[in-house]
Amino acid sequence: MKLNKWISAAAFAVTTLIAPVSMAADEPLKVGFVYVGPVGDHGWSYEHDQGRIEMEQHFGGKVSTTFVENVPEGADAERVITQLAKSGHDVIFTTSFGFMNPTIKAAKRFPKVTFEHATGYKRSKNVSTYVLRTYEGRYVSGVAAGMTTKTNVIGYIASFPIPEVIRDINSVYLGAKSVNPDVQIKIVWVNTWYDPGKEADAANALMDQGVDIILQHTDSPAPLIAAEKRGVMGIGQASDMSQFAPTAHMFSVRDVWAPHYIRTVEEVLANSWKPEDYWGGFAENILQIVSVNPALPDDVKTAISETEAKIKSGEFHPFTGPMKDNSGKEVIPAGKTLNDQELAGVMWYVEGIDATIP
Incomplete structure (x- = not known):
């Protein structure tokens, strides 16, 4: 990962994801995404972002989304995830295997935030895992x-x-x-x-x-x-x-992520979300x-x-x-x-x- 790419991602996280906010009844659900690569990679991160866009369009004004791209796996990821949680995001999707431990650590600090981690195996009361077959x-x-x-x-x-x-x-x-x-x-x-x-x-x-x-x-x-x-x-x-x-x-x-993102947000909005280990493949058209x-x-x-x-x-x-x-x-x-x-x-x-x- 090139350093200048990370600087740009970090600057975005620090300057745009600031002080925590309390969510009023008429405010949209805030959903954050953390990507390991650029949204223009034409591969993994690109398709996650396509899922984000489709999910946001599906819910209209009920949901607003944020993403941070080019996030290295490790300590830098924990800082970005923490900043998203601090800035009032209700749901955070972390989309690479190396984000697993940073996600678990952040989830312990923010028990009211719903976390979903792609491709990992560690879960908790407010952390689900999801993976494609x-x-x-x-x-x-x-x-x-x-x-x-x-x-x-x-x-x-x-x-x-x-x-x-x-x-x-x-x-x-x-x-x-x-x-x-x-x-x-x-x-x-x-x-x-x-x-x-x-x-x-x-x-x-x-x-x-x-x-x-x-x-x-x-x-x-x-x-x-x-x-x-x-x-x-x-x-x-x-x-x-x-x-x-x-x-x-x-x-x-x-990879077609929108169905999972839509289902997850629907459950959060309905207060029916529970941690799970979700696997989707050909049968689910994911x-x-x-x-x-x-x-x-x-x-x-x-x-x-x-x-x-x-x-x-x-x-x-x-x-x-x-x-x-x-x-x-x-x-x-x-x-x-x-x-x-x-x-x-x-x-x-x-x-x-x-x-x-x-």
Whole structure:
């Protein structure tokens, strides 16, 4: 994260989010959002902000929103979250895994504020967690990649070694392996959510190793743009990235946050909100396959839609045993499907992935 970006976010937080206010009956509910990247990343933070905008429009004058972008994970996040709470925000959404502990700390200090934290696992009386079943989209991505690759080598640009990312790498590989027994996956860790330069470098490094399908767990369209330049295919992350690589783009897996934000605010307004661990995916239309490239072979397009439908209906779950990790240890017994709590703790690579977790 560039320092000047953080200075701008911090200045916004300090100068615009000032002294606490008491909410009168006719005042709108104040809802704050904290983003790890810029709203213009065309990925994760962009889609959260689209959800914020749609939610605010849904409620009209009953709700007003604030957002702070480019907030680093850690102590800086705690200061921003605290300032939002001090300035009279009734609901605060913190939208990155590394905001988990700062959110919990702030929630203890402000028990009357409702907090919702994305992708984490710590909850309290005034803190919920919410997450997308991104592994569903990754499995579909793996199926498409496994069918399309000519080199039998697909590549994954990984952000940080946390369960969400490890789980999704596994899901991509499982999907690819289900249609292509010879497929391999190569992984490059960039230790950032958003850095177009690093992301492009990682994509090029993978392509230099023979990768001809690029997947990513980072937020800019830079990997797809790099793929377009070199005649390689790729899949968009978090938002519809088709405009950035019209030839290379196979499809995007889009995050649609507005339904969750609307539901949460409705519950707060009705005094019915309770802490929960919410997971949404294809079944809830919070995760969507969008902009499938019409130039893809018909069998690939059919496999994409059929796999999505099977996961959406509950007919198929990617993490159903028997399954071993890449050391040969059984991690899911035959007939067992991982529940949400178990999925949140996946810190192993599935059998066949020739790599170690950093």
